[in-house]
Amino acid sequence: MTRKSKTPPALRNDRIDRSSYEPAYAQLANLLRHHMATGVFHPGDQLPSESQLVGRYGVSPMTVRRAINLLADQGVISTAQGRGTFVRGVELGAATFGFKELQNLFSNKEQTQVKLLEARVRAADDRTARKLNLVSGQRVIYLRRLLCIDNQPAFYHREYLVYDPARPVVESEMEVTSLQGLFSGVGETVLKRGDLSVEATILNAEEARLLGATSPAAAFCIEHVFYDLKDAPISWGWFVCHSSHLRFTTSVGVPRVQPT
Amino acid sequence: MTRKSKTPPALRNDRIDRSSYEPAYAQLANLLRHHMATGVFHPGDQLPSESQLVGRYGVSPMTVRRAINLLADQGVISTAQGRGTFVRGVELGAATFGFKELQNLFSNKEQTQVKLLEARVRAADDRTARKLNLVSGQRVIYLRRLLCIDNQPAFYHREYLVYDPARPVVESEMEVTSLQGLFSGVGETVLKRGDLSVEATILNAEEARLLGATSPAAAFCIEHVFYDLKDAPISWGWFVCHSSHLRFTTSVGVPRVQPT
DNA sequence: AAGTGGTCTAGACCACTAT
DNA sequence: TAGTGGTCTAGACCACTTT
Numbered sequence A, B: 001m002t003r004k005s006k007t008p009p010a011l012r013n014d015r016i017d018r019s020s021y022e023p024a025y026a027q028l029a030n031l032l033r034h035h036m037a038t039g040v041f042h043p044g045d046q047l048p049s050e051s052q053l054v055g056r057y058g059v060s061p062m063t064v065r066r067a068i069n070l071l072a073d074q075g076v077i078s079t080a081q082g083r084g085t086f087v088r089g090v091e092l093g094a095a096t097f098g099f100k101e102l103q104n105l106f107s108n109k110e111q112t113q114v115k116l117l118e119a120r121v122r123a124a125d126d127r128t129a130r131k132l133n134l135v136s137g138q139r140v141i142y143l144r145r146l147l148c149i150d151n152q153p154a155f156y157h158r159e160y161l162v163y164d165p166a167r168p169v170v171e172s173e174m175e176v177t178s179l180q181g182l183f184s185g186v187g188e189t190v191l192k193r194g195d196l197s198v199e200a201t202i203l204n205a206e207e208a209r210l211l212g213a214t215s216p217a218a219a220f221c222i223e224h225v226f227y228d229l230k231d232a233p234i235s236w237g238w239f240v241c242h243s244s245h246l247r248f249t250t251s252v253g254v255p256r257v258q259p260t
Numbered sequence C: 001a002a003g004t005g006g007t008c009t010a011g012a013c014c015a016c017t018a019t
Numbered sequence D: 001t002a003g004t005g006g007t008c009t010a011g012a013c014c015a016c017t018t019t
Helices: A024-037 A050-057 A061-073 A100-107 A126-132 A170-176 A205-211 B024-037 B050-057 B061-073 B100-107 B126-132 B170-176 B205-211
Strands: A077-080 A084-087 A096-098 A112-123 A139-149 A152-162 A193-202 A218-227 A233-242 A248-253 B077-080 B084-087 B096-098 B112-123 B139-149 B152-162 B193-202 B218-227 B233-242 B248-253
Touching (some): A096 A248, A126 A233, A152 A205, A218 B218, B024 B061, B050 B061, B096 B248, B126 B152, B126 B233, B152 B205, B205 B233
Antiparallel strands (some): A152 A233, A193 B218, A218 A233, A248 B193, B218 B233
8 A cells, every 4th residue: 555645644743853963864864764663654655755855854955865875775765766765665685694793703702712723835726726816736825723712612714825925924914814803804904805705514524523513513604715905816715613603694674663 | 004195196087077977976986996996095095085085086075975985885995083084904894795696596587486385374382482472372374385496496495474363364474475576676565674594504304305405415594584564573484595506795895896 | 273074055957757 | 847866066064183
């Protein structure tokens, strides 16, 4: 059912508080979000036009536009030029997940330890050479690390680094990719870009042993390739994490709103 | 190494094309992104101030601001009030991934089939009752579905729906949650909100049989709870998908840019 | 005090959709 | 043609950081 009345009900006494520290555009976005959450607007409904909102809330067009863009970015509404702005329902395709859960694991707890299990130079096999854009047999640095949280092994990390004496010192690169600041963004980085992929996998015997899990156990595998400033691959590796330590969560549709 | 020269090098003859269909703010964002990608600005560097950009590119402050916000939203740069705008390096915590891959699976191929394996009313067990905010023993609808792509089983879906004769027709809710439009956003929805979580798991015997996999096999489990317009849970269920069918990918840091 | 990012105004013009 | 969203201007004022 779509509303056709030109003046939607129950846009009652909601106003922008100009003395608030919360910016006007954010207040307006929250008001609209609240109206969607409380059923004033239903999925599929057309929102009041921008000029109507300008008049109703006494703000400038740019401010309205910014609130609209904010909600559209969050996937709560959708806009169509010449037609109007509409409330979106639930669309799974719009869901996005972040690595916040990972970030928290590492930043909040100071009990994070990195144990270096192995570090040595070896010749790249075919697969490694392909990933790092080398020729097979070139020398690479092979690292194995165990990331512990509260002395519990959580992540098992294997990584190959290109080994080039002409490059800036290798230790520093090891430092860089040692994940200390990678998650939280602390510390500066020589790396410009990274590609990530997340897969589901089963721990093999070695992984299960290191992570203290009983085989077979489900796990996430997070593969990464990092590139330097010239877009040359510099690091290829993957984290393995027992499924009990990691879960990605998110919401779709109109966000819940605390009753005011 | 941080630059301190007040006039960064090599902002040469890049200009905004006012006759282009591409909006000025997008052009500016792309120019800046290109300069970051080609090493004019390095991770950690401070970008020219907004007023400098206004002068350099001959656009209004709002337009510069919009380009800056765009890049900041993408995680490429970060802004600090009173200090400046800076190029971000690689930060894993900033990574996000979506269901685009899923969306494509369902929208691109028209060979998608949904086979209903079972649909019956039963009493809710403790866990189901908790998830759907019912009391144990209340009646729910239990559904089992197999989603096939190109006649290959890809997803196994189990779902519990609240069964309330006073509600709008149940068939329509089954229709709604039948995933036809859930991913691509086609069709309208009675659902207002949904919570999702992604876990790694191992297929049990039944799941492996239905999905044509050999046990043990790694898989993603996507759990969902959907809420109606009054924020009451209406559906709880989960998709199981063999890991070979699904992989989430994303990038962090300064996006690659095609040489111009 | 100077410089920076953050917000906001009060319009303008354009492209698109509907009638 | 009227109404819609999309873009843009040329400033203003504020809050914050640094010197």
